[in-house]
Amino acid sequence: MKVMKLPKSNREEFILTLEEFGEVHIPKAKGKESFIFDRMQAPEEIAWDYLRTIAPPKKYLTPPRESLLQYNASNGYQEVEAEYDDRIILFGLHPCDIQSIQILDQVFNGEYNDTYYFKRRKDLKIIGLSCIPDEKCFCRSMGTDFVESGYDLFLSELHDSYLVAIGTGLGDEIVKKTSDLLRTASDSDRQEYLEIRNRRREQFDVELDTSDLPYILDLEKESDVWDDIGAQCLVCGSCSMVCPTCYCFNIYDQQDLDGESGERLREWDSCLFKNYTRVAGGETFRDTRADRVKNRYLHKQRHFVEQYGRPSCVGCGRCIDACPAGINVVEVFQRLRGVA
């Protein structure tokens, strides 16, 4: 892989050039300590040191609510034209979020290809950005603290510059276009990268042993921990909404006021809601909160592993941030392991 160097003094000009390749979206501050991904108005808005946004990047691929079909009484169902056709350059994704998109790619592909997802996916270009973890980050434990693929460019921060890894042909085009802003990476830059990288590895406060977690979860299926968490959990679904890999959705029809036409929509859903499993006869299959909380954790760390060969948690820490009841996913697993 080709690696270049971007001096920090050139970074804003570099970002401005990206606009020639698509609509640039960036992490920006929202309030005092929160961040969101949003369209860039000016490069000064970029929160270079942000750690996690409120909503994950999945909103670009499977929006909170999207129209699947339009219908009317005489013509039946028609496909909805895409809301936007422009290429989006999503700048500033950390490794965990890049991995989350790779997970969603797996889910929405498969025997049935979700055309809505991939219509957006092919127009989403990704420029990654390195980060320094805080006390809620456990990506190192999930093996998602680094990415080898899934980006067009990846910027790793050094003291006065960024190493720029080129992942795709588009990344290469961007590098060509910005060649007067970039420098060749030297031996001392690579040395600097290694130092920072090694220091970063040591900066994780949280450590979760995931080696045989699926097996532990099987053994502890009837553990009291689930009842405790069930009693604590408000089943508000916040953790699902902010989770970069929670993909469940409802499909429903919304009738227009003319009584003739309407839309078939899909909307984010959460397995924590009681109606999630409800069938026509009124029966639900996970009646207690404990059942539903357990199902969510098991799905992330056990069922998904069986289905796709990896857990669907990327350790971004958003659910810890968002939980109004103060439930911490890492602590839940540590309790089940008997180490907390």
Add this chain to the structure above:
Amino acid sequence: MQSSFIYEFASRSRDDNPYMPHMARIVRRVPMVEDNHLFLVRFDDPAVGDTFDYKPGQFMEISVIGTGESPISLSSTPTRKGLLEFCVRRMGRNTNALYRLQDNDVIGIRGPYGNGFPVKQMEGSNLLLIAGGLGMAPLRSLLNYALDKRQNYERIILMYGAKYPEDILFRDELESLESRNDIDCMLTVEQAYDLPDSKPWHGKIGMVTNLLKDVKDLDVKNTYAVACGPPIFYKFVIQALLDQDFPKDKILMSLERRMECGIGKCGHCGIGYKYTCIDGPVFTYWDAINLPEMID
């Protein structure tokens, strides 16, 4: 790593949209029992209908324009080309809307989805079909399939239990099988009253599991037991089958879950790491042991 496949799907045509229903028409509707009608349906586009194929045990998503979509199992058999048959209970908003439609009205259908019954794998074995209540709807597809390919299967036994005689789906059709000697058709009800305007009941009274005792000389090791019914039904039927030493991987169940998308994406029908819509709705009891939520 996974970035290259994306572009292959970039130029899919609208026909490939897995959420797009095909337009179809209700040709006729046969009331069977109260709030349980059989809808006979054909595709509007004959080209779609000609190439459409399915397996017994599969289901489709039925759209009523302006209301929504519901997963409904196919009650017809692919061995009889022509109309698709859906046995629909009037239950929720969408099925209520379906009941308000008239003959020749348009609906949307997409599918077929699910694994269906392993009809090839079951060849050369005995088939013991056990239905409870509305569970007859998907089993009727398998029953007629097996009868149409009679030489492929050994003994065929149907046990069907309903609450009252008036609740028996496909009653006339099934009673007409009682005289055939290449199938044991056993019907039972929990209770029967001689209502003035209903057909008198001369059959058995009792639980469907009681019928198992009436089967003589069945080689259980070479038998697929296929059960379909409400959740409580499985508890009793499976226990009865295990008591008789049926192999766990030859006890099959067709399960009901909230199959919203039908294509393994929306998550609602998940049982452990399986999706009812893709990996099911037909599961073996062996699956159920490993996926505890399945029947308890």
